[in-house]
Amino acid sequence: MKEKLKAVFGYGQFRGNQEAIIKNIMKGRNTFVIMPTGAGKSLCYQLPAIASEGTAIVISPLIALMKNQVDQLNALGIKAHFLNSTLSKSEINRVKKSTLSGELKLLYVAPESLTKVENLEFLKKSNISFVAIDEAHCISEWGHDFRPEYRKIKNIIGQLGNLPIIALTATATPKVQLDIQKNLQMEEADLFKSSFNRENLYYEVRPKKQIKKQLVKYVKARKGKSGIVYCLSRKKVEEIAELLQVNDVKAAPYHAGLDASVRMKNQDAFLNEDVDVIVATIAFGMGIDKPDVRFVVHYDTPKSLEGYYQETGRAGRDGLEGDCLMFYSYNDIIKLEKFNKDKPVTERDNAKVLLQEMSSYAESSVCRRIQLLHYFGESLEESCGFCDNCRHPKEEFEGKEYVEIAIKAVQQSNERFGITHLVNLIRGSENQYIQSYNHDKLEVYGQGKDKEIPFWSSVIRQALLSGLLEKDIENIGVLKVAQKGQKFLEAPYSITLFQDHEFSTEGEEEESERDALPQNAYDPNLFALLKDLRRKVAKMKNLPPYVLFQDPSLEEMATVYPTTRDELLQVVGVGMGKANKFGKPFLDAIKKYVEENDITTAADVVIKSSVNKSKSKIVIIQQIDRKVNLEEISEMNKMSMDDLLNEIEHICYSGTKLNLDYYIDEILDEERQDDVYDYFMSAENDSLDEALDELGDEDYSEEDIRLMRIKFLSEIAN
Numbered sequence: 001m002k003e004k005l006k007a008v009f010g011y012g013q014f015r016g017n018q019e020a021i022i023k024n025i026m027k028g029r030n031t032f033v034i035m036p037t038g039a040g041k042s043l044c045y046q047l048p049a050i051a052s053e054g055t056a057i058v059i060s061p062l063i064a065l066m067k068n069q070v071d072q073l074n075a076l077g078i079k080a081h082f083l084n085s086t087l088s089k090s091e092i093n094r095v096k097k098s099t100l101s102g103e104l105k106l107l108y109v110a111p112e113s114l115t116k117v118e119n120l121e122f123l124k125k126s127n128i129s130f131v132a133i134d135e136a137h138c139i140s141e142w143g144h145d146f147r148p149e150y151r152k153i154k155n156i157i158g159q160l161g162n163l164p165i166i167a168l169t170a171t172a173t174p175k176v177q178l179d180i181q182k183n184l185q186m187e188e189a190d191l192f193k194s195s196f197n198r199e200n201l202y203y204e205v206r207p208k209k210q211i212k213k214q215l216v217k218y219v220k221a222r223k224g225k226s227g228i229v230y231c232l233s234r235k236k237v238e239e240i241a242e243l244l245q246v247n248d249v250k251a252a253p254y255h256a257g258l259d260a261s262v263r264m265k266n267q268d269a270f271l272n273e274d275v276d277v278i279v280a281t282i283a284f285g286m287g288i289d290k291p292d293v294r295f296v297v298h299y300d301t302p303k304s305l306e307g308y309y310q311e312t313g314r315a316g317r318d319g320l321e322g323d324c325l326m327f328y329s330y331n332d333i334i335k336l337e338k339f340n341k342d343k344p345v346t347e348r349d350n351a352k353v354l355l356q357e358m359s360s361y362a363e364s365s366v367c368r369r370i371q372l373l374h375y376f377g378e379s380l381e382e383s384c385g386f387c388d389n390c391r392h393p394k395e396e397f398e399g400k401e402y403v404e405i406a407i408k409a410v411q412q413s414n415e416r417f418g419i420t421h422l423v424n425l426i427r428g429s430e431n432q433y434i435q436s437y438n439h440d441k442l443e444v445y446g447q448g449k450d451k452e453i454p455f456w457s458s459v460i461r462q463a464l465l466s467g468l469l470e471k472d473i474e475n476i477g478v479l480k481v482a483q484k485g486q487k488f489l490e491a492p493y494s495i496t497l498f499q500d501h502e503f504s505t506e507g508e509e510e511e512s513e514r515d516a517l518p519q520n521a522y523d524p525n526l527f528a529l530l531k532d533l534r535r536k537v538a539k540m541k542n543l544p545p546y547v548l549f550q551d552p553s554l555e556e557m558a559t560v561y562p563t564t565r566d567e568l569l570q571v572v573g574v575g576m577g578k579a580n581k582f583g584k585p586f587l588d589a590i591k592k593y594v595e596e597n598d599i600t601t602a603a604d605v606v607i608k609s610s611v612n613k614s615k616s617k618i619v620i621i622q623q624i625d626r627k628v629n630l631e632e633i634s635e636m637n638k639m640s641m642d643d644l645l646n647e648i649e650h651i652c653y654s655g656t657k658l659n660l661d662y663y664i665d666e667i668l669d670e671e672r673q674d675d676v677y678d679y680f681m682s683a684e685n686d687s688l689d690e691a692l693d694e695l696g697d698e699d700y701s702e703e704d705i706r707l708m709r710i711k712f713l714s715e716i717a718n
């Protein structure tokens with residue numbers, strides 16, 4: 001496995017639980033993986049897929065996400081494809097063929113495609129190694145991203161035989177986790193839960209005051225770095241993108257109301273580093289995993305901590321700098337509550353609990369990391385030292401007697417209530433609930449009269465964070481006394497509590513400046529040069545830059561100065577596939593740089609044997625470049641015309657521009673070409689069958705239309 005890890009992915013070591021997870025799935029065990037964004041979930045099923053006989057099915061919720069992953073796998077030289085509604089019939093057939101032959105290692109499908117009868121039939125005939133369910137939290141209604149069709153997955157894969165399942169997610173509160181396991185009937189699965197701690201992310205919350213000024217200043221202090229600014233409404237997205245643009249920031253908007261082509265263009269510009277900042281609704285980000293996003297700003301207060309954590313998780317995936325800033329205002333919470341008012345009662349109550357969690361996170365002055373990790377069922381013993389609350393601590397006070405009252409309130413009301421009721425009980429409120437439960441007869445009733453509601457809410461939350469109270473997993477919002485809390489009641493001890501922030505009345509906060517960043521170990525000039533080269537090469541290849549080499553690879557190149565292919569292979573993140581495909585210009589650049597700057601490189605040379613990969617695609621591209629007749633190409637490569645077109649389509653779909661004009665001009669006159677071209681320009685999709693229907697199959701052969709479709713895609717889409 002380790003050899004494969006290096007040869008294919010270019011990594012010297014497994015991260016965290018990766019190795020144990022991979023072993024488990026190779027043993028055919030059901031596996032449940034909970035790992036934060038950016039920790040390397042994909043590898044957990046990609047590597048076993050390569051190492052197993054047959055094809056692994058990967059269920060993934062978003063089409064854009066699939067394409068992205070498939071592109072990256074192909075760049076590594078791994079056979080993978082997706083099956084979804086964007087494919088034409090011949091594409092689908094090609095995918096099916098390579099699955100049936102066992103050639104394809106990973107097949108990505110959307111849950112909707114999985115439920116289609118014809119796909120199910122075909123999968124039954126294929127040799128499936130295992131099923132991976134990505135973004136498994138979509139199964140749960142309690143999560144932030146519920147998708148009903150995810151609930152059908154178990155039934156369908158059940159029909160394919162007794163296949164091992166690996167379910168993966170980046171956000172699972174204990175409640176969501178239980179729900180996923182129940183639904184997939186894999187309560188016995190081995191659970192691999194990694195810490196959610198993203199040590200390189202800096203969390204910060206600021207009041208929403210003079211927010212535009214703050215935002216511009218914040219973004220300009222990070223000039224040239226990639227960042228995402230999330231807003232809740234489309235209108236706000238447009239407004240803020242414009243605000244940044246007039247302030248000389250390369251920014252672009254992204255929201256569901258924009259034309260698909262504009263959205264695509266802006267997303268690409270961001271990936272290609274033509275745009276530094278994308279201003280977006282939460283619709284943005286699920287489908288991309290740009291590893292070098294350096295900051296994520298929440299202009300509006302998010303709806304839930306799950307969403308917030310997921311979105312901030314998009315920063316610093318490569319392990320380097322990642323700043324997360326949220327602007328908070330209680331008005332935002334009220335606004336969001338109003339949005340929920342037309343929802344069914346239970347859903348509205350759930351949403352309300354999520355919002356409460358959000359606002360108490362923002363207002364609390366307890367270490368952000370302790371709070372976030374606690375939310376996902378993890379405990380961090382010490383404050384992190386790397387968040388705004390740790391950097392600028394608020395006033396502390398002795399909490400022993402308050403905590404005691406809080407725990408007693410939970411206990412005496414029989415562990416059946418949530419925070420609001422508990423606070424009312426402690427403060428001796430006279431509302432009808434208190435009376436109907438006879439809670440005014442309890443000992444704790446009214447013991448905390450002299451303090452305000454926010455004070456007691458904060459005490460209860462901090463008792464939760466210290467593990468004295470706990471949440472009831474089955475009943476959302478309900479609190480119970482934890483074992484640690486029982487012990488505390490028996491022998492109370494001193495406990496330090498923090499005063500909450502007072503966001504409403506607090507004046508303008510001082511800008512919290514980050515401490516100076518540590519000096520880079522790498523050669524910054526070479527790094528900048530390589531980064532620039534990467535952008536150019538990526539543009540030429542029509543790929544997002546990170547598909548070539550990621551930042552950690554470039555940093556290492558700028559540290560060890562590899563000048564031969566073998567040296568390059570030693571660099572983190574560089575496998576055979578990448579070295580062969582993209583290595584040359586980088587090696588040339590480094591060589592030149594080393595010579596010009598008289599640098600001695602000390603890298604020891606390790607000789608490795610190279611594997612000879614299928615060269616057919618490269619040969620075809622070269623022959624087309626030399627304008628060889630397609631019939632001749634098919635003959636020379638011993639493939640049928642149909643197979644050749646399949647290959648060409650594949651090349652084209654994976655982003656390479658092909659110019660077939662020399663051939664098309666021979667078989668179709670200009671007018672007929674225009675007809676087909678115009679058709680594709682206005683068509684809803686690129687389905688071959690629909691094109692044949694529409695254009696008339698007497699006038700055009702399937703081959704004509706396929707060729708024109710390639711021309712069209714090469715010129716427009718690529």
Ligand code: ADP
Pocket residue numbers: 011012013014015018035036037038039040041042043289291317318550
């Ligand atoms: P996730 O799906 O968990 O959000 P990814 O699978 O996209 O995360 O991986 C995040 C990043 O970590 C990617 O850039 C990936 O190439 C890198 N990565 C994964 N495994 C390793 C490893 N063992 N060593 C170094 N980098 C790794």
Ligand code: ZN
Pocket residue numbers: 367368369370383384385386387388389390
């Ligand atoms: Zn902290």
